[in-house]
Amino acid sequence: MKNKFELISRYLYRTLVKMFTPKMAKEFQYLLEDLKENEESLGRKIDQAHASLTDTSRLIEKLESELNLKIDKVTQLKVEYKRYSVLANLEEDKARALLTQLDLSLNKGKTSERVIAFFINLIAGVLIFIAGVWLSPHVTAFFHGVSGT
Numbered sequence: 001m002k003n004k005f006e007l008i009s010r011y012l013y014r015t016l017v018k019m020f021t022p023k024m025a026k027e028f029q030y031l032l033e034d035l036k037e038n039e040e041s042l043g044r045k046i047d048q049a050h051a052s053l054t055d056t057s058r059l060i061e062k063l064e065s066e067l068n069l070k071i072d073k074v075t076q077l078k079v080e081y082k083r084y085s086v087l088a089n090l091e092e093d094k095a096r097a098l099l100t101q102l103d104l105s106l107n108k109g110k111t112s113e114r115v116i117a118f119f120i121n122l123i124a125g126v127l128i129f130i131a132g133v134w135l136s137p138h139v140t141a142f143f144h145g146v147s148g149t
Helices: 002-019 022-147
Strands: none
Touching: none
16 A cells, blocks of 8 residues: 555656656645655554554453352352352251250250269269278388388
């Protein structure tokens, strides 16, 4: 396209130089140069705008995909939250019933366990007392023999 434009501009310039005065031909040459520069700068601007729009489009696509991923995660979390809240309500009722039953079981056996524990401790204490009385002469003799008196 550029080559054709240059070819046409040269041809027109040569034709006009012959047809008009040198002053008019020079102005026409300036006009052709301006048109050529404007075409190049317009082409560059169009290329820059195209590149910028392409980059912006890619960036928007990336942002859109990330946003869609986050929306999907939020939707999944929402579904899980609803499921767990329903499950928590159901489990709360079951847990309350279980705790009530456990409390009744523990309180019912408390008195008998305390009585049994008291007798076990009493028997253990009596056995230790008897062992202490029976072994005390042997222990004192051992310590007197060790000290040398």
